[in-house]
Amino acid sequence: xxxxxxxxxxxxxxxxxxxxxxxxxIIPRKHTxxxxxxxxxxxxxxxxxxxxxxxxxxxxxxQEALLLHQDIDEAKExxxxxxxxxxxx
Amino acid sequence: xxxxxxxxxxxxxxxxxxxxxxxxxxxxxxxxxxxEFEIIVxxxxxxxxxxxxxxxxxxxxxxxxxxxxxxxxxLGLGTAYIHGLKHASGNFVVIMDADLxxxxxxxxxxxxxxxxxxxxIVTGTRYVNGGGVHGWNxxxxxxxxxxxxxxxxxxxxxxxxxxGSFRLxxxxxxxxxxxxxxSKGYVFQMEMIVRASRKGYHIEEVPITFVDRxxxxxxxxxxxIVEYLKGLAYLLVTx
Numbered sequence: 001x002x003x004x005x006x007x008x009x010x011x012x013x014x015x016x017x018x019x020x021x022x023x024x025x026i027i028p029r030k031h032t033x034x035x036x037x038x039x040x041x042x043x044x045x046x047x048x049x050x051x052x053x054x055x056x057x058x059x060x061x062x063q064e065a066l067l068l069h070q071d072i073d074e075a076k077e078x079x080x081x082x083x084x085x086x087x088x089x
Numbered sequence: 090x091x092x093x094x095x096x097x098x099x100x101x102x103x104x105x106x107x108x109x110x111x112x113x114x115x116x117x118x119x120x121x122x123x124x125e126f127e128i129i130v131x132x133x134x135x136x137x138x139x140x141x142x143x144x145x146x147x148x149x150x151x152x153x154x155x156x157x158x159x160x161x162x163x164l165g166l167g168t169a170y171i172h173g174l175k176h177a178s179g180n181f182v183v184i185m186d187a188d189l190x191x192x193x194x195x196x197x198x199x200x201x202x203x204x205x206x207x208x209x210i211v212t213g214t215r216y217v218n219g220g221g222v223h224g225w226n227x228x229x230x231x232x233x234x235x236x237x238x239x240x241x242x243x244x245x246x247x248x249x250x251x252x253g254s255f256r257l258x259x260x261x262x263x264x265x266x267x268x269x270x271x272s273k274g275y276v277f278q279m280e281m282i283v284r285a286s287r288k289g290y291h292i293e294e295v296p297i298t299f300v301d302r303x304x305x306x307x308x309x310x311x312x313x314i315v316e317y318l319k320g321l322a323y324l325l326v327t328x
């Protein structure tokens with residue numbers, strides 16, 4: 001099943017629940033009408049939260065730059081001795 | 090330790106990477122000492138003499154270990170992989186960038202992960218513990234994180250790093266997926282891994298560190314963002 005179909009099925013299921021809620025009045029009507037808005041806003045907030053949390057915990061590796069420089073020096077040494085042109089570009 | 094009949098073809102597309110290709114080759118040989126592999130350099134007619142350096146490297150390491158399979162001009166990443174695949178004799182294929190943002194020291198961990206799990210694809214991820222990025226400013230990190238959250242929400246891809254291009258594939262799996270991919274640029278990498286996920290291939294991840302060597306990260310402008318969103322929409326509907 002294509003992914004978009006999966007998502008459509010999910011949306012249809014949620015809509016069916018919503019319409020069901022509207023018809024049976026378990027929750028007072030005026031709240032039910034607003035449920036889709038709450039849902040979308042919550043989704044948006046969740047997304048922003050995920051971005052924020054991810055940003056705070058973004059893995060960085062400053063020491064890797066140093067290690068890379070060392071590797072580059074080591075490589076240049078080796079290659080120069082064996083006749084490979086590693087002059088700066 | 091016996092490696093039975095596992096051999097690895099490492100495809101490195103290059104364009105004007107005269108210095109980096111030499112460094113990368115050295116580092117690959119340094120970190121893959123007991124492994125059967127070949128390096129396939131797909132150079133797109135670099136004007137800076139990249140191919141001359143590759144020929145020098147062939148004298149040092151052997152023409153059977155370093156294959157130079159150039160093309161006449163810049164023809165794009167996807168076709169570079171396809172071209173490299175044609176010359177690959179290994180039963181596993183590694184794709185990686187030539188600019189040293191992908192460090193060969195992670196190659197053993199890709200191989201080990203594949204051996205342990207029997208996975209069809211092992212992809213490097215920068216976004217988990219043990220991985221990381223260096224050289225990105227706050228704006229760049231924000232864009233990356235936002236893009237990732239959006240892609241995860243829309244596509245449920247099953248991997249944490251969609252645009253990464255440091256990956257190990259079983260050769261047959263790469264051939265299968267690459268024939269059905271049509272995007273270009275980094276959306277190409279996304280499409281590869283999403284299609285693989287949809288087809289049910291076993292995908293594993295290993296943490297990698299990514300040192301961005303392009304100063305100022307100017308490669309993420311408005312047009313890239315639009316391209317990304319279009320790519321996401323395309324993947325949402327067609328995979």
